[in-house]
Amino acid sequence: MFALDSNKAVQINNNQHRYVIELRPLEINGLMYISLYPTNTGLIGAIQELELAYYEEAGVYIIPDGHESLNTLFAHFKGRAWLDLTELQVARTNRKLGQERDLKRVDISPHHNSDYQRFVEYLDAKGYSKNTKSIYGHMVKVFLTYFRECDIAKISNDMVKEFLSKEVVAQNYSRAYQRQMIGSIKAFYRDRLNVRLDIEQLPILKKEKKLPKVLSKDEVRRILEVTINLKHQVILMLLYGCGLRVSELIGLELKHIDSSRQTLLILNSKGNADRNIPVTENILEELRGYYKRYRPKKYLIEGMKRGAPYSARSINMVLKRSAARAGIHKRVHAHMLRHSYATHLLESGVDIRYIQVLLGHKSSRTTEIYTFVSNQKLGEIPNPFDNLFDN
Numbered sequence: 001m002f003a004l005d006s007n008k009a010v011q012i013n014n015n016q017h018r019y020v021i022e023l024r025p026l027e028i029n030g031l032m033y034i035s036l037y038p039t040n041t042g043l044i045g046a047i048q049e050l051e052l053a054y055y056e057e058a059g060v061y062i063i064p065d066g067h068e069s070l071n072t073l074f075a076h077f078k079g080r081a082w083l084d085l086t087e088l089q090v091a092r093t094n095r096k097l098g099q100e101r102d103l104k105r106v107d108i109s110p111h112h113n114s115d116y117q118r119f120v121e122y123l124d125a126k127g128y129s130k131n132t133k134s135i136y137g138h139m140v141k142v143f144l145t146y147f148r149e150c151d152i153a154k155i156s157n158d159m160v161k162e163f164l165s166k167e168v169v170a171q172n173y174s175r176a177y178q179r180q181m182i183g184s185i186k187a188f189y190r191d192r193l194n195v196r197l198d199i200e201q202l203p204i205l206k207k208e209k210k211l212p213k214v215l216s217k218d219e220v221r222r223i224l225e226v227t228i229n230l231k232h233q234v235i236l237m238l239l240y241g242c243g244l245r246v247s248e249l250i251g252l253e254l255k256h257i258d259s260s261r262q263t264l265l266i267l268n269s270k271g272n273a274d275r276n277i278p279v280t281e282n283i284l285e286e287l288r289g290y291y292k293r294y295r296p297k298k299y300l301i302e303g304m305k306r307g308a309p310y311s312a313r314s315i316n317m318v319l320k321r322s323a324a325r326a327g328i329h330k331r332v333h334a335h336m337l338r339h340s341y342a343t344h345l346l347e348s349g350v351d352i353r354y355i356q357v358l359l360g361h362k363s364s365r366t367t368e369i370y371t372f373v374s375n376q377k378l379g380e381i382p383n384p385f386d387n388l389f390d391n
Helices: 014-018 041-048 067-077 086-103 110-126 130-146 157-169 175-189 217-226 230-241 246-250 281-294 312-325 335-347 352-359 364-372 375-379
Strands: 020-028 031-038 053-055 060-064 082-084 263-266 275-278
Touching: 020 060, 020 086, 031 041, 031 067, 060 067, 067 082, 086 312, 110 130, 110 175, 130 157, 130 175, 157 175, 217 230, 217 312, 217 335, 230 246, 230 281, 230 312, 230 335, 246 312, 335 352, 335 364, 352 364
Parallel strands: 020 082
Antiparallel strands: 020 031, 031 060, 053 060, 263 275
16 A cells, blocks of 8 residues: 555665665663664674674664764665664654753742642543643643742732733744633633632633645655655554544554454544544555554554553654655644545545544534635536626
8 A cells, every 4th residue: 555656756776665774762771772673684684794782672783873873874774775764863853852841841839839739630620631631731830830939819810911921922822822821721720719810801812713734635645655664654544544633543552443343443532532433444454564563562553662652743753754755845744634534535525424423523613614625625616707708
């Protein structure tokens, strides 16, 4: 299904196409190494020629991480194998972003700790999703850091508006971020009495109505064709072929795949709803090949550590790199594949009520937005100019 076409986007010779070595990051005793995963046993001899260290615990050859090591590998395997650096580059980007987050770490005062813990318990009691709890929790920490020297009961509406102005609006955060911050503050105060803050008077920014960005079928095909790594192929295949949210994909466990019924079970999705998604035999066949190759332990798509889920940021990086290789210059993100899935179904004549069920939308209004981005449906609308001179 994902066989590369050497006459298309990826310009590598047949020998390189057959022989690929995946370079993955590996941390040992606090030091970073590059581990080599050959996709063909014929490459083992070529790897052994380098006289690299062998890490028995993982069963791989390793070399210290760094530009000098990469230059050595490129020189040695030039014309012999294709080096796939995708996971290595994603890990480096994640480490850099992690360092930036550490620099912006929130610092709530000790006398606010009990208030924060009470808020966490409130979110748990209300049954908020893991993602929502993470977002609300972080934003309330930002809020409490700003007011770290102030008694919570003495915070007024004007003080909150000043906080929003200085820490949110002035920082040029998106409108979605602003709405999430206001929602977090309201949730934080919702179960507290005898406070000066009137949460109902906090400003509510109207949500911008933006049409979903989609990829054409040709663009999706090109992205899949240039994705060499099998795990990355399966990630993109499921996002598009099943219309999954990223959170649904990384939470998908092996036990949720029912080959006999040809379905995927999605649990605790957005709105705490469960749903079954039909999968074709082609998709199941790709999943069987992927399982034989990677042998995941718990989650279908696992990260560097067996039994641990893949990260959402890594998935977006995978798509961005494949889109760049395919010559697609528009800004892409993983959720676009879900939008594309829905739009292409609609253009194929699938009833919008079925699409609503497949996507897990509670309201048909949410699904109806795809009627505005379907080029095929718009193209079927008659233009009055064409009939202007008929009479």
